[in-house]
Amino acid sequence: xxxxxxxxxxxxxxxKARGLSLDLTRGKPSAAQLDLSNGLLGIDLSDDYRDxxxxxxxxxxxxxxxxxxxxxFAEVLGIPVAQLLAGNNASLQFMHDTLxxxxxxxxxxxxxxxxxxxxxxxxxxxxDRHFALTESFGIRMISVPYLADGSLDLPAIAEHLAxxxxxxxxxxxxxxxPTGSVVDEATARALVALPAAAxxxxxxxxxxxxxHHLTEAEPAPLxxxxxxxxxxxxxxxxxxxxxxKITQAGAGVSFFASSPANVAWFREHASVQTxxxxxxxxxRHARFFRDAEGVRALMRRHRELLAPKFALVDRVLGxxxxxxxxxxxxxxxxxxxxxxxxxxxxxxxxLAKGAGIAITPAGAAYPYGDxxxxxxxxxxxxxxPESELEPAIEALALCxxxxxxxxxxx
Ligand code: PLP
Numbered sequence: 001x002x003x004x005x006x007x008x009x010x011x012x013x014x015x016k017a018r019g020l021s022l023d024l025t026r027g028k029p030s031a032a033q034l035d036l037s038n039g040l041l042g043i044d045l046s047d048d049y050r051d052x053x054x055x056x057x058x059x060x061x062x063x064x065x066x067x068x069x070x071x072x073f074a075e076v077l078g079i080p081v082a083q084l085l086a087g088n089n090a091s092l093q094f095m096h097d098t099l100x101x102x103x104x105x106x107x108x109x110x111x112x113x114x115x116x117x118x119x120x121x122x123x124x125x126x127x128d129r130h131f132a133l134t135e136s137f138g139i140r141m142i143s144v145p146y147l148a149d150g151s152l153d154l155p156a157i158a159e160h161l162a163x164x165x166x167x168x169x170x171x172x173x174x175x176x177x178p179t180g181s182v183v184d185e186a187t188a189r190a191l192v193a194l195p196a197a198a199x200x201x202x203x204x205x206x207x208x209x210x211x212h213h214l215t216e217a218e219p220a221p222l223x224x225x226x227x228x229x230x231x232x233x234x235x236x237x238x239x240x241x242x243x244x245k246i247t248q249a250g251a252g253v254s255f256f257a258s259s260p261a262n263v264a265w266f267r268e269h270a271s272v273q274t275x276x277x278x279x280x281x282x283x284r285h286a287r288f289f290r291d292a293e294g295v296r297a298l299m300r301r302h303r304e305l306l307a308p309k310f311a312l313v314d315r316v317l318g319x320x321x322x323x324x325x326x327x328x329x330x331x332x333x334x335x336x337x338x339x340x341x342x343x344x345x346x347x348x349x350x351l352a353k354g355a356g357i358a359i360t361p362a363g364a365a366y367p368y369g370d371x372x373x374x375x376x377x378x379x380x381x382x383x384x385p386e387s388e389l390e391p392a393i394e395a396l397a398l399c400x401x402x403x404x405x406x407x408x409x410x
Pocket of ligand 1: 027127206254
């Protein structure tokens, strides 16, 4: 039965009267997911705090991170261990520090970026914190919309690279936040081979969801550093990853990887900042995982908890919004992107807020918060239990329909 503005308003009033308080904003692991790694909290290092080489990890030093853990993630991420550093709990900090070093010192082969007109390509919709970081440093952001099939617009990227101001590009290659897009090998090889006017152009390859599969397919991460070297641009890519959504989001381990020259550059500048990361936490992680298969096995248990939530979101959206909106069906990662009818996203999010459902602000997935079609709504299904997720998605769908009906109303 077609909805009328009046019937939707009545449904919305009834929704408000329920006094819900639900949150779909951030891609945080649920308590049940965090419980999967409670073993970490019980690992007693009181008389076993040395690494395999016998180094006392309680002390300063070991700036590259604990070798055992780096070996595990070298295999998980498909990166040579000598090119992989392990840090503290947030890969965002590695990204921040890379930008600071680039701004103040310049990357290998380049001048400091500070004081120059520096621009970053931002495939959009993308990760709001990437955009917040770049904006905070005064780096100009150029939105590069994904194509309708979720792939990168390589011709547009190639065109932008002719501009010498373009020094960087954000990219979440696996199960992107929030679109779920996956960069395939041909695209990855093209990206590292494209001619760039700026000799110091860098791709910030944020592989935050490298092993976060929602289906039984578990594709291995692309050898992006190898591809870059083969293409004759070995220094083009900075790689980031972390265990934030593998073990415990606030107490995990982050990773930085790149070419030997870039790693040496990063190490040099980091050495004045810290005498080394929290190696005991890294040791606990190495003991907890045991090996790369330990990481993969843990991710399958996350999948068991997460996949039903994504299926629920897809089912409810299908029941409520079929024919009115489209949405992604990601094979991994943490988000569903809902493409509401043009011109309705901000209003729908506002309506949802009025009914007690917190949604990431419309536009957040675009540089400067500017979604040109006012369409994208990011849904993060991981945190709430299914009993809360279902009413939240139903409510959001109602808000989208009401926002659309209001648009058409005189
Ligand atoms: N990168 C992406 C694409 C993310 O979605 C997130 C968290 O949502 C992060 C990085 C944050 O990573 P970390 O916790 O390692 O700082």
